Amino acid sequence: MKTNPGNFFEDFRLGQLIRHATPRTVTAGDQSLYTALYGSRFAVQSSDAFAKAIGYPAAPVDDLLTFHIVFGKTVPDISLNAVANLGYAECRFLAPVYPGDTLSTVSEVIGLKENSNGKTGTVYVRSVGSNQRGDEVLSFVRWVMVRKRDEAAPPPETVVPELAKRVEPAGLGQACPMLDPAAWDSGLSGSPYLFGDFAAGEKIDHVDGMTVEEAEHQLATRLYQNTAKVHFNQHSESQGRFGRRLIYGGHVISLARALSFNGLANAFHIAAINGGRHVAPLFAGGTVYAWSEILETAELPGRSDVGALRILTRATRDLPCTDFPVADGTPDTPGVILELDYWALMVR
């Protein structure tokens, strides 16, 4: 059979390296679409002039555009037969990505654990995105529950990798060149609040809401060349678990990040994602709101230009975040749909 059936649980081997198709040159066109899809307004990614003034050679593309493109490539090999995306960890941005860079992705199987039902298992992979010069631009671990093709296939040795609860501050900042904080123009960036103005425990309601249409999440997910069937096929999904197309979880992450501009306008760069959980699904017609909690602030070794905020952003569905809602554990309750724990950089 010449079509791709995807890998089943018993197809994965510990230590296996998987080179993913399709390499992708990121362009100004992708960045324009990203802006149109989410309304992102961070000045560094929006303006060559702003980026150059502070020390970038040009405006880098949005960090999450890089994430989605690197991630999208892994879908046909890792999660085509996935029952669930269980989590992310140790996601680090390692080099800036500029229009013209070509990204490709390699994954390594770093853990395997068959479930006691004998029908599924959890696969842990570390996926690394690199540019055309071989520089790593992004590295992250994700784990997914994958079906077995043959329930009689013997289980592999169980290996569950130890994953960091959070990326250490010393591991942050590689994708951010040394900046000139004096050149940071808070008028243009949209907020006077810089690194020193934030403290652990602070909560910020991002106020605005964004309703998602089917055409929007489909355009986005195809832009990332993510082929997961549940996002695109109403004919089959009408018979499926939800009766409708499920929106790519990364679309929700990007919406929450774009909404967070209102309150975190100077958090210009995502340096790392410590963990992420899609608490409940999102469907077209839903309106996404978001709020954030500052979990930690950290200085970066050897860097006096920028500091890091560890932020827990929660996105909700049809629920304004004035009261800072948290996941209540009942997935059918309209409410929190995303919890994203990440490090963002701000100038000091």
Added chain:
Amino acid sequence: MKTNPGNFFEDFRLGQLIRHATPRTVTAGDQSLYTALYGSRFAVQSSDAFAKAIGYPAAPVDDLLTFHIVFGKTVPDISLNAVANLGYAECRFLAPVYPGDTLSTVSEVIGLKENSNGKTGTVYVRSVGSNQRGDEVLSFVRWVMVRKRDEAAPPPETVVPELAKRVEPAGLGQACPMLDPAAWDSGLSGSPYLFGDFAAGEKIDHVDGMTVEEAEHQLATRLYQNTAKVHFNQHSESQGRFGRRLIYGGHVISLARALSFNGLANAFHIAAINGGRHVAPLFAGGTVYAWSEILETAELPGRSDVGALRILTRATRDLPCTDFPVADGTPDTPGVILELDYWALMVR
């Protein structure tokens, strides 16, 4: 509070200068999206080869793309708490914008008038968009009705600026380099009718209609980084005045301009907008038609290459323009939704 509450009427001061976030590098990707959103077919903006042949260094982006981007930046500071966008005037295009240019916007408060109800007031601002070299590319006045935060706040001294009913012909053409009319290829531009073929009083039905989808106007308005809540949030708008998302008025302007190609294909450049009025709202599912009336023709001092047509374009909703409908004053009547009075250039 670190989020932007927007400015209320009493926050504005006469003569106040407001530098707006976010600077934005315009790219070929933005122009592609603009084409996909409206189907614009003017040859100068569509083709580098055509533009170079007549005297541009490259194809400039659509004038209204520039307008929307410069305008979008003003929303968080000027009209976040607006009850209504009341009008535009003295809008002049001052320099061409090419992919790679970075636009930013500064507004000056030029008028203030509290309403007799003591709850709202009208704010007049002149907004100027500039490129990365500091050249002004666009200047326009708009006035909006803004809520007061505190009804007890004392009214400011009333100042209502005198605004020109129309931009003088001598003020037109700065954004158009000196052209070679002999190089204008009417076969490629789509029409044999040049400046001399139009006369005041002439009416043109643009024939075609375009139905708008929610995803389309949301993509457009986010592309312009316009953050007005009414365009994006069905969850809150379902409880609002219309029960649904309101389409950005600029989207209607761009649709009408694109439709006007059929009849005005050689009106390649918008030199100025004399005034604009959104007579009635547009919602997704509505079909936009348009017709134009030539109000004046004018020669430009010192320019033998191009002349200016003053055009009044009316857009309608679900109403073909065969009979040249005009606004009848009842906003609930499906009918005229836009009246736009502008100057366009044509080669002579």
Added chain:
Amino acid sequence: MKTNPGNFFEDFRLGQLIRHATPRTVTAGDQSLYTALYGSRFAVQSSDAFAKAIGYPAAPVDDLLTFHIVFGKTVPDISLNAVANLGYAECRFLAPVYPGDTLSTVSEVIGLKENSNGKTGTVYVRSVGSNQRGDEVLSFVRWVMVRKRDEAAPPPETVVPELAKRVEPAGLGQACPMLDPAAWDSGLSGSPYLFGDFAAGEKIDHVDGMTVEEAEHQLATRLYQNTAKVHFNQHSESQGRFGRRLIYGGHVISLARALSFNGLANAFHIAAINGGRHVAPLFAGGTVYAWSEILETAELPGRSDVGALRILTRATRDLPCTDFPVADGTPDTPGVILELDYWALMVR
């Protein structure tokens, strides 16, 4: 009248040359939108690095993007008053198109045949797309049934061109530079199956399905500056034959081609389209599936680097292709909507 009424049957003359508006510079933004609209994943068009490694100077744009842009220009002159698009033939890709190239189109009337009802006639045109250097990039014949303006107009002499059932292998490959097959990386391209692995008679179900939204096909068709009214105007179409907007047939072709990646990942270039038939219409909300049959394999004279597969791809509506459905002749049956007979190149 300054608007374009389109040409009616009696306006066409045998041998007539029609230069079409609007020239169009193709950009990276167009390619990004193409990817977002269809999810295309062919490595050559996706990655500058991949394309350069095998012998292209850069990644060319998708062949069908070129087709749609060249085709779109012909609509206002050829098919604005068309009752039906009857067929395509002898479509050959003659030179690669890169971002920055400007395309324009000229058509020649090569056949005319009035129908016996005296109300309509068939017009055959050969349309040639060229770039800014005058190099032909695409040539194809299509024939459309066009209304007469005046039924009393005398019929022209009947001339029906003889059209090739298929493009000869010797006529393939001009748009593909000489490649280095050893540099073809099957890991990155997404499939190990190369030219030698396919044989005539082979059938491939492309498995995946894609649901189409109104906003998507409208964005696409406007991107191509195709002005056919039936795609955009719900207000008029609600009174029309189908009661709704008809999706541009080329949108279906692009969806089928993108779906065919799953099974034909190495069929990197469309060298020619032998014929195409839109068996039934597609409307928004429909889900497109596809399957392909290999009709022939052919070596190309003088080329040891690539060979050609002649492929018959069928697209369906709301019908998975597991059982390889063929058109059953009843247009109202949900089922096959497209039959496309084309030549694709693969490295040997």
